[in-house]
Amino acid sequence: MIALDAARHRTKQDITALRRHLTALRRATADRGRFMRANWSLHERIADITPNHLAKAVYLTMTRCIADLSDNATPDSTTDPTTYLHHRVEVHAELVEAIASGDTARTTTAVKRHQEAWPGP
Numbered sequence: 001m002i003a004l005d006a007a008r009h010r011t012k013q014d015i016t017a018l019r020r021h022l023t024a025l026r027r028a029t030a031d032r033g034r035f036m037r038a039n040w041s042l043h044e045r046i047a048d049i050t051p052n053h054l055a056k057a058v059y060l061t062m063t064r065c066i067a068d069l070s071d072n073a074t075p076d077s078t079t080d081p082t083t084y085l086h087h088r089v090e091v092h093a094e095l096v097e098a099i100a101s102g103d104t105a106r107t108t109t110a111v112k113r114h115q116e117a118w119p120g121p
Contacts, residue, residue, distance in 0.1 A: 002059045005050035006099045007107040014049050015100045021045050022089075022096050029085040040067040042092060046099065084118060 006014070021042040028034040040063055047059045091114050098110040 001052075001055055002047050002050055003095065003099060003107050003111050004104050005052060005055070006046050007102050007104050009051055010049050010099055010102065014045075017045055018042070018096045018099065022093055025092055026089050029082065029089060032081060032085070035085050035088075036067065036070055039088070039092070040064075042096075046095075049099075079118060087118070 010018075021038065025035065025038040025042055028038040043063050044060060047056050047063070050056050091110075095107070095110040095114055098107040101107075
């Protein structure tokens with residue numbers, strides 16, 4: 001719902017800001033902690049776009065809780081962290097570009113891909 005609202009209501013300024021957040025995410029792949037902070041910052045910026053204040057409040061509360069919990073999570077030792085983080089950048093890049101395009105079908109597909117489990121070994 002948040003991403004679809006973002007696709008429907010984004011402005012040129014929002015698109016510019018989302019792409020800046022994506023750049024920060026790309027630059028953070030060498031440091032998992034920095035990457036996670038950039039990830040949550042991007043998600044918060046996506047949520048800022050929706051005019052639905054209740055949905056935004058619920059989403060931000062949920063993502064902040066998950067962000068706090070992820071600070072203490074143990075990474076999966078079977079997954080190469082660099083490969084995984086680069087994959088997540090690409091998933092987020094498509095999400096940002098789908099929102100920027102205003103195409104709700106593309107955004108729905110990007111959200112589904114975002115929610116999928118890691119396809120790697």
